[in-house]
Amino acid sequence: MADDGAVITIEGLTKSYGKFRALNGIDMHVERGTVHGFLGPNGAGKSTTIRVLLGLLRADAGTVRLLDADPWHDVVELHRRLAYVPGDVSLWPGMTGGEAIDLLGTLRGGLDDARRADLVERFELDPTKRGRQYSKGNRQKVAIVAALASDAELLILDEPTSGLDPLMEQVFQQVIGEAMSRGATVLLSSHIMSELETLADRMSIIRDGVIVETGTLDDLRARARTTVHATLTTTPSAAELSMLHDVNVDGRRLAATVDSARIGEAMSVLTAHGLTALTVEPPSLESLFLRLYDGENGTGNAP
């Protein structure tokens, strides 16, 4: 395939809607056979990026390669090899879920009847209901079954599990695992931390139309700040605490965050002030995302 084994390569992608700049120079690489998490706050540009990848929107500038082809020009050949689950599935009101699965599956180039039946059963989907009768979660299941009932090389999933209950969420994770074992590559946009923690090999975080962070979960953790709670006998000066962030001193108690790389330094300063109690929390995924989403102290390439 592509020279470096990349299934998705995006460089300097920009896209504007009128005067509003939705994407402002996106760079992203997704390796073959991996699950790539794609996350960011609402309105950051996730869906726009995905719609460019699907050839629904035309890029204003930058290069986008998908399975070594151009998503705008090579639509049909590309779409035979990928499957897509939108985050907000809208079904034809008068068509049953089963009919929608068969229509979409066939249009992509055929589906595997045995796997279709298996997925319908595992997701506990009633395929005889009409589109207008399904709840949000059930509409989502229809799209998931339609996408996974065939052998797609690349799965593009835009918040696929929004509206699914925890049991179905678990089934979804298993099903993605099975697709991976068949050699599929997955681009997974999601807000569900546990889902990303279980599935994603690498992730890219987008904010205001720019990728602000990319790497494995451990990379991201290493770049995040650790929370420190300490009880001291003497009060340190502000200058001494310059390597700490979010400092909150309440008498002898100190709470702060510190970059993972400077924990040692911070410890030696705190020890000098008579450390009597200490808790150190490694960065949770939530706190990591909250910080990145919030825009506070990103990696610096934000506009």
Added chain:
Amino acid sequence: MSASLTGTRPLLHTTMKHDGRLFAPWILIASVLAGSSVLVYPWVFPTEAERAFLTTTVGANPALGLIFGPAFDLSTPDGFTAWRSLALGGFLAALGAIFAVIRATRGQEDSGQAELLASGVLGRSSRLLTGVAIALIGSIAMGVVAGGLTIALGGQVESSMLLGATFTATGWMFGAVAAVAAQIGSDARTANSIAVAVLGSLFVLRGFLYSIEAPSWTSWVNPLAWMTETRPASGNHWWPLALAVGFTAVALVVAFTLEARRDFGQGTIKPGPGPSRGKDRSTLKLAARLSRGPFITWSIAFVAFGFVFGFLAKSVPDLFASDPTIQKVLAAGATSADELVAAFLVTILSMVGIIASISGVQTMIKVRTEEMADRVEPVLATAVARPRYFGSNVIVAFMGPTVLVLIAGTVIAALASGADLGVTFGDTFAQAVAVVPAVWTVVALSAAIIGARPKVILAAWLGVLVSFGLTLLGPTFGLDDWVLGVSPFWHVPHTGAANPDYSGLLWVSLVTLGFLAVGFAGFRRRDLAR
């Protein structure tokens, strides 16, 4: 205010602000229709002789009466205005009111907005009341604007006000009909179809009964005929408006009673379970399926049109025989009975074509609706190229109206050839076929708009509007040929003539191809809406 109506005021206020302007096009068209008539009449028909000739030609063409209703008095500007705009203006007011009510009730339930509202501090009948209020207020606005404009342009005060009042009354009645339909159909589309079907049948029935000069009691069972019986400028009867108000009140009581009994999101007509496996597995079948419901409704309507127009054709000789002015024209050798019959058949088949093209435009507009509802996205995310998706819909949009024209054409041809008109089945059916290319041009224009500039989606109706205006209204305005030629239906050859000239169809078809090229190119290049 009772608890079931709590919150109506703020809801009405917001709805007016957001959806109120959707009533504006209806008001505009009806006002232009009424205002323009009074303005042009003295200019186009300055002399008594011309006015008398107008009366004769209108009387000789029952097809016109079918749409416009009976011409009580065409010798004055106000009488002409009343004839030309009463039926159509009322029809427009009714459509505006129906769409407003369904949008504010079923439309919101479908989109989920209503659920959001219903969970707030809002009585259970407030949304229906809001929809009805919009329709009532919009109809009043339409009556005031249309009547006011007509007076401003030189119309007589009383007859113009009465004309405006019939618009308002028609809007009221069908706003109330729509309120009932919204309780019966379980989604917006079904509810819209029910209300529009009632309107359409009553409209055709009114024209038909007046055209065949049915007994006068038949006027009193049809609410639309009450409006005709107000006779603006030829009697000025105000009292039939009271019947309209009574009808509105009764229908609203029915609607609110049904509303109080039904579950949220449900209707009287409930959907059952469907097949678990799908047979429709191509974009063409998808497009055909999405148009299937409306197409069945249209087919039934076109069988009915066929009978109505066919029976009219059968009655043409009687009408000619009974009308002394026509007899005089015929005796003078200005025209022959055959020519009048042929002209009549061309007019009604063109009318059939124009109405059929509405269904094609609807199919194309559905492409945009599907796109806005995010349902095109998953289809185009499969191995479907955009031209194939668009092309499938164009094929359905072309085939639907074609079948409709042929359905009505067959029925008309069968009835006309059976009557003593001197026309054969073949001639009349050939005339129906000759109309089809013009229908395609109208549909192709909507394809160009949807493909290339979907933001101006209302322009998709331009072809229908222009064809209707120029083919049916144009001749009574005495417009020049080059203006009339803008309508593709003007180029439809008279197949019954000695040497029919088919070259017009060639030009019309070239324009069709041009529109299609624009549509395909536009749809391939543009961003799809989220």
